[in-house]
Amino acid sequence: MCSVCGCGPGEVKILDGVSEPHDHSHDHGGHHHAHGPDQARLIELEQDILAKNNAYADKNRAYLAARGVLALNLVSSPGSGKTTLLARSIEMLRDRRDVYVIEGDQQTENDAERIRAAGAPAIQINTGKGCHLDGHMVGHALEKLAPADGAVLFIENVGNLVCPAGFDLGEAHKVVILSVTEGEDKPLKYPDMFAAADLMLLNKIDLSPHLDFDDDAAIANARKVNPSIKAIKVSARSGEGMDIWLQWIEAARAMAQVGRPQAAE
Amino acid sequence: MHEMSLCQSIRSAIEEQAESQKFSRVDRVKLEVGPLSGVETDALRFGFDVVMRGSIIEGAKLEIDEPPAAAWCMPCAETVPITQRYDPCPKCGSHQLQVTSGEELRIKELEVN
Structure with missing residues (x-):
């Protein structure tokens, strides 16, 4: 110089x-x-203002890739039924896969306790005043969790459809959860999140008969923002659509094994 | 979104530069913030003054460039202007658009002493 x-x-x-x-x-x-x-x-x-976060996210991604761990970043507004959906998914997955969870909330360890009760090791990150998880926090949580090779890792982000869109955690996919008790125009109101996600789960579909919510309009709105987003209608409560969601997870997990020297089954 | 934490990222990025580039005072910071970056520039300006207090950046003038957003329309096979993510192509009305600019979130330049 x-x-x-x-x-x-x-x-x-x-x-x-x-x-x-x-x-x-x-x-x-x-x-x-x-x-x-x-x-x-x-x-x-x-x-890039987010360069530092992106560097941490890249480190996490390399760590996960080396172990063939599928990491999914679950994002939604508060009250979309994310934790219930997650607990149900764990119950359905745990017999054939190692499942781990990183829970993000501003306060309390309630969600991590619910997840542990469902049978998965969970680390809670309390962000305090923070509105999102970042790559650095997730890196530390990964060190503590030490997920087994070939595992499925769910990262439940802070309930917020705005901020988590901009922060890469090193995950393979963002999965956005929208419940039918919300408005079908939410993808248009919070377009950044729906643009960043690869999959939309339309949750609480069992309540649909009681509501004016238009499923097809919600999906069409999401596709205006992100033409390639996939959508699955589910109900964590009745179990409807959960088998399709699990098939999607298995397919994504299979992709996480590609290129590994000793690919699992 | 989280404009305060972005201001903190800006502060630490500039402080790192201050060490490697040997400067002790920042007079002006120029950012580039696209309309699709998810950042509210008013909130960013507000957070900037607060977060920079007590640092070598305190009192620096904040300039924000806002480049227009554009997308590649697949049916038209050309770049078209958009203002929102859910905008249809202004020419053919399709939503088969791929955002090509407007997501910028960068520190462009610093005027330092």
Whole structure:
């Protein structure tokens, strides 16, 4: 690096103060423009604000890939039935797969206790004032959980359809859960989340006969935002559609094994 | 969304630069925030002043570039302007769009001392 003005290699370019960008050679032979210590200068950064989070997420992704662990980031608004759906999924999966859960909530360990009762090791992350999980928190939770090779890991994000959309955790897929007690225009109201998700679960479908909720309109709205999003109608309570959701998990888990030296069955 | 925590990321990214690039004062910060980045620029401005207090960035002028959003329309096979994620193609009305710009969330440049 140039010790006079600090120009370094890479994307970081340094332009001196008010004048045009200078492209001086770095031998500094006979070069005498005034770089005073108090002189204002311009640094072109072009740095992604989320770069740090993305670096943690990449580390998590590499850790999971090496172990063939399928990680799913479950996102929804509060009250969509995410934890009940998760508990039910664990009960259906646990006999044939190792299942682990990372629970994110602002406060309490209630959800992790429900998940442990359903038969999966769970780590609770309390974000305090934070509105989302980030790659760094999940990295620490992974160290503690140490999921077995070929496992399925559910990450239940903080109930919030806004912030978790922007934070990669290293998961294979974001799965967004929308319940029929919400509005069918939610995908349009919170488009970032539906754009970031690969699968939408339309939950509490057993309540549909009692409501005006239009399932097809909800799915059509999600596809306006994200033409390739898949949708499954489920009810964690009645069990309807849960077999299709589990098939989707198995297919995604199979993809997580591809390229591993000793692929499990 | 979480504009405060983004401001904290901006602060730590600039502080890291201050060490490697040897500067001790930031006069101006220029960000690029696309309309589809999920960031409310008013909230970002508010959080910026609060989060930068007590740092070398305190009092720095915040400039925000907001590049327009665009998407690739598959049926038209061309780039079209959009303002929201759920906008249809203004030419053919299709939703088969792939966002090509508008998601930027970057620190573009710093004016430092």
